[in-house]
Amino acid sequence: MNTTIMLFLLQDGITNGAIYALLGLALVLVFAVTRVILIPQGEFVTFGALSYAMLATGQVPGTARLAVAMGVVAFGLDLYAARRSLRLKLVVRSALLNIVLPVAILALTYALAGPKTPIAINIALSLLIVAAIGLFLYRIAFQPLAHTSVLVLLIASVGCHLALQGLGLVFFGAEGLRGPALSNAAFTVGPLRFTGQSIAVYGLTIAFIIVLWLFFGFTLMGKALRATAVNRLGARLVGIRTTLSGQIAFLLASVIGAISGILIVPITTLYYDTGFLIGLKGFIAAIIGGLVSYPLTAVAALVVGSVEAFSSFYASNFKEVIVFTLILPVLVLRSLAAPAVEEEKD
């Protein structure tokens, strides 16, 4: 094997792997807090990426309107849930969060969108839009199911994925889109060329890993989120607002997803359904990390990215087969290492 090729493949693998790591982190985060295995994570990626790409061409993406629609539904659900003890304060708060916020984002998007809008503003707008969608998604689909089993949550998660992916096609069309790069800087080290884009990918990934690790390990809020995952009732009894924990987890996950999308859309063309596969690869990393460990997930993601890069070079036809089969030995090892404890399932 030629060293240069190997280095190229490794670089490619690490760049992709860093993205998978970000997604893997978000998945671990959501699972650890809500027990939801977040299949629609891939849609957060495409929504973020394609909203950004559309904003870059001066158009207003449909996702902004989706956020408003979801907010209205969430508001309705809030009112229905509180119908026996409807207080003005409650209604106002819910309306502010669910109606005013997304409408403000939509208005802002209309006001700012244009062919000459600076990249930073486009990024901020896409993040805001996707964050709102993530927040409302939890309220609408998962909060009413919060007490159910992992399996029910998983099936619901699949339902959300189907709906959001379908909406993605409506908003962005079947054609792929590419977005402008964050920076055009580039430098070379030996045979390798590093772009500003790939440096941003590495930097953000590392930053997120450190921040999440600090947040969950050392802050009260982070510990409260973890407590919610272990035992909802117990967490509520000690005064943790479990609903808030879920919302925060989804908010973070959607922002991370959107950032990942914005990071890759200048590198590769994204289609409305690309997110699913990208998300699944993040999954593989997250599962290798046991859905609990952030550093292990990040390392696993790099391995997944590298395996993908090398197999696409040597056996490009079987790239996906290899990547997805990678998970099986890991799962078996995990099951053997931690033999099934008696679960009171239903």
Add this chain to the structure above:
Amino acid sequence: MTQRLPLIIFAIVMAVIPFIPGIPPFWIVLLDNIGLAALVAMGLVLLTGVGGLTSFGQAAFCGFGAYTTAVLTTAYGVSPWLTLPLSLLVSGIAAVLLGIVTVRLSGHYLPLGTIAWGIGLFYLFSKLEFLGRNDGISGIPPLSIGGFRMLDPGTIYFAIWIAVLLSALLTMNLLDSRTGRAIRALRRGHIAGEAFGVQTPRAKLLVFIYAAVLAGLSGWLYAHFQRAANPTPFGAQAGIEYLFIAVVGGAGYVWGAVLGAGIVVILKEILQSYLPYVFGGQSQLETIVFGILLVVLLQLAPTGVWPWLMSKLPFRPARKIPDTSLELPARVRAPSTPSVLLHIDKARKQFGGVIAVNDVSFDVGAREIVALIGPNGAGKSTTFNLITGVLTSTSGAISVLGTKVDNAPPQEVVKLGVSRTFQHVKLVPDMTVLENVAIGAHLRGHAGAISSMFRLDRADEARLLAEAARQIERVGLGDQIDQLAGSLSLGQQRIVEIARALCVDPLLLLLDEPAAGLRHMEKQRLAALLRQLRDGGMSVLLVEHDMGFVMDLADRIVVLDFGTKIAEGTPADIKTNPDVIKAYLGATA
């Protein structure tokens, strides 16, 4: 026969439908699709709804079935009827290989694992040269009987629905049998089943293979229906859809699969044909609505449509009453019972640094009631788990009738005649009392899955149910025999567990807090039953907190505190033992 009546009516209705004059051919195509989906979903009902193993990868097994026949009929000219067993075999072998890996997975790893190999196999189908890559294989010959070729949807309709009806019949037979009860107990965890001799991993693998073979059958039919096979219908999306069908219909019910398939296939058709008119020519709208409906359904009716429909029925399906005159052969007992039945010598269990059971030694003799008492956390239940093989001991020796059982699996311990109840009741709540108790007799029956499916197990089954009914009478729950175990009070559920343990025909009965939750009269009745069992030759080892009950009943008492035996003797000795009083009251009273 009356139980088969709904099935026969359904079969007649399905047979008549194609002959209704003026029925649109398109409806027949829909019915074909419903039948194909129902076959896969039926496997999922057994796998997911009944067995508790969620699989998103069933579509891949359809792929195995379809591609097997596609390759063999087109490239080698094999007759489609010959490829049927081969298709099922290939799906089955694939299931064995994937199942060995997959069913070991616990919790949420299992569904994720199935998603992973489901997608992996989809890409494999679409990349392999001899499977025609993405284009697949076309020109598959139709099914034919003599000169009659099933070319159009109206004729293959019969093949599909005969397959559906037969599969439903076989599946229901399987569920209503010794093996079926073992499968139905899977979802509630493996400990209870294993304590009565169920080989849990084998039962899991069995349902996995069964579901895969049904999917393979569907794939085989699909290939001859479409006369072509390509990777798309065997991908992750289809796998998700099959699970959706099972959930919509009611994941625990065989007919839920057929109903769910009907609802989903028709709904999809309506969505596909009408949504574009409502919203303009947008594509993929049906997936959006589909996804939203899935979430809404889970929030509103998590158990599915079939159980909801059944609860609306004005009549209840009649249950069979077992004929209690049938006898199971009793356990072969040694002509002279040895004086020591259970011998525990320095048994020790450590969990990391915690010593739960610290070199405990005691014996249980023949015809003796021994009570194991001690404050909470004394290691009583752990000792039970060591004896019955649920936990492996760190050191020491345990033997039953001279046979060493330390570190033997639970299934071996129960064979020696040691049966138990659990501190936290482990019954299957959606099975009747009779069915739950019959699990206790698992090792005394011999019928396997295949003979159950073809109803060759009836003599065996009748004897098992008779034994179960007798034990239920014996513990005084005869009136509740047909109720669901989950509907009984906790005290009654404990009694059901005793009946289940008695079905083993045990030499030694281990009871973990049998009197908890019982009223005074019930406790007295339980004590009388236990004395009667002892006088009949059985030994009893029980853990109990009700001192009045214990002192009254036990011949001998062993006291544990912090994992260590602190006293042993007759009830009178124990009452005055200063160490025991200290352990319970904190100081010498």
